[in-house]
Amino acid sequence: MKNKTLFDKVWDNHVVTHVPNGPEVLYIDSHLIHEVTSPQAFAELEQRNIPVFRPNQIVATADHNVATIDQHLPIKDELARNQIEQLTINCIKNNITLYGLGHHYQGIVHVIAPELGITQPGMTIVCGDSHTSTHGAFGSIAFGIGTSQVAQVFASQCLLLNKPKSLRVNVNGKLAKNVSPKDIILYIISKIGTNSGTGYFCEYAGNIFREMSMEGRMTVCNMSIEMGARGGMIAPDEVTFKYIKDKEFAPKGEELEEKIKFWKTLPTDEGAVFDQEYSFNAADIAPMITYGTNPGMGIKITENIPTTNDASFEKALEYMGFNKGESLINKPINYVFIGSCTNSRIEDFRTVAKYINGKQKADNIHALIVPGSQQVAKQIQEEGLNKIFEAAGFQIRQPGCSACLAMNDDKVPAGEYCVSTSNRNFEGRQGQGSRTILASPLVAAATAIAGKIIDISQN
Incomplete structure (x- = not known):
């Protein structure tokens, strides 16, 4: 018998049938949904009069465009309000578990599923969100899907896929x-x-x-x-x-x-x-930062920006306001964002609190702490980390995706630099004209205290 990879084993366990000379039908154990990518899929099912096949295997939450201040108040933004209202209506109508605003399990979808034990090894997990890959940390096959595929899983609990x-x-x-x-x-x-x-x-x-x-x-x-x-x-x-x-x-x-x-x-x-x-x-490997407009444009914090001759490279540097061969050490920064589905778990905030304890953020810095879930927010309180953050001048917000993709009011102004613990540094990702530098929670914390990028490799 052929020796199998972890991926082979989980995939093969979930193949329902093969299409001759075509894709495979893969069974999906867990389907996670949020307010942004699910409305169109629900609408498609309704138009075709197709019921949700297995509602017990779906978990919903509100995360992408929720406010991170005063979540108990009505949502001001009309689009955000409509999306969250629609999610609530669709979940009630289809008997789907929803951890909406105000629920003690609400949070970023890729934070709450692992911390609740919904994510387990050997599963297939999908969500209309590219960072579903997070759940693979448990030895599961987890990946993002498009709106039509969301509808496919609603209707059949399966997907038609070619094996990667x-x-x-x-x-x-x-x-x-x-x-x-x-x-x-x-x-x-x-x-x-x-x-x-x-x-x-x-x-x-x-x-x-x-x-x-x-x-x-x-x-x-x-x-x-x-x-x-x-x-x-x-x-x-x-x-x-x-x-x-x-x-x-x-x-x-x-x-x-x-x-x-x-x-x-x-x-x-x-x-x-x-x-x-x-x-x-x-x-x-050393502490890293990005200097460009995709996550591959990264350097060790002590290195200089490369001197590549390439049009797209030069366009990225122009957008970021950086020069070839430049060091980013001592680069003044005005915004720091610690959160997102990449780095908003309790371990991340413990790292930050340990570094900033007894220190004060620089006057020029706007520093946001955004927990990934209500449970993480509760842990921050219980462990007294909130007192350390507040004493250092950091703002603690309520759970949500926040300034990772700026679908709410947590936007970085045009032209400003933000050292972010997020996963993407595309043009305008954190607000139109904003400039994102990806880094670890420790590098972000050090930047907030210094008001500029500093070398933490020896600290």
Whole structure:
């Protein structure tokens, strides 16, 4: 029997049937939805008089364009208000669980599903959102889908798909001081490019990923999409099982023991062959920042911007207001955003609080702390991190996607720089004309205190 990869095992377990000389029908275990990509899909089903096939396998939340101040008040923005009202109506009508505004489980869809135990190893998980790859941290096949596919899953709990190719990224060795999971994935993307994963599902392997917390693994898998991959996966292990154990909707007792026995069979077999493979030495990785308008335009914080001669490269530098060969150390910054589905979990905020404790943010800095969920917000309070943030002059907001994609009022003004823990630095991503520099929570915290980018590799 052929040695199988983690991806092969999960995929093969979910194939319902094959279309001769065509795609496969893949069963979907869990469907996550939010207010932005679901209305059209619900409308399509209604027009065709098709019921939602398995509402119990769908979980909804409001996250993309919710306000992060005074969430108890009516939403002012008409589009946002209509989308959230429509989500509520559709969920009630179709008997779908909704964690809407005001619910103690509300939050960013890719934060709440793992923390509630909805995300588990060996599953297939989809959502009308590209960063669904986050859930692959548990050894699940998780990926974003378009509106027509959302309707397909509503109607059949299945998808018609061609099986992607397999890619493995190995990182082994010992990390330098202050190198975080965010730095690791930014480094990988900067080395292999934003198109290297196109057509592939990526597995991350090596001691560096095995030694990571689940929060760190989620950060890495979250950004798989930024190198063009369909998704990212990390094999489940004792770290995974311990994380899941006491979660609200996770299996309990004997059921959990049985599941763990199965989950232990999922890691890639010795000798399994991948279509493409990359290997990196952990010692080569340092704290990272981006300088351009895609996540592959990244450098070590101590490096200078490259001197490439390329029209799109030069266009990106012009937009960012940077020069070839320039160092970004001591670059003045006015905005810092710590949040998003990449870095808004409790571990991220503990890192920030540890660094800023007893310090004060620079006068020129607007620093936003946006927890990924109501549960994370509660943990921040319970651990007293809120007092550290407030004493340092940071603003703590209510949960939502916030300034990651600026679909609410949390926008960065045109021409301003924002050091952001988000996943994308496209033109206008955080507000029209805004300039985004991607970084880890630690680099963002250090920037907020200094009012400029500083070298934290030796701090």
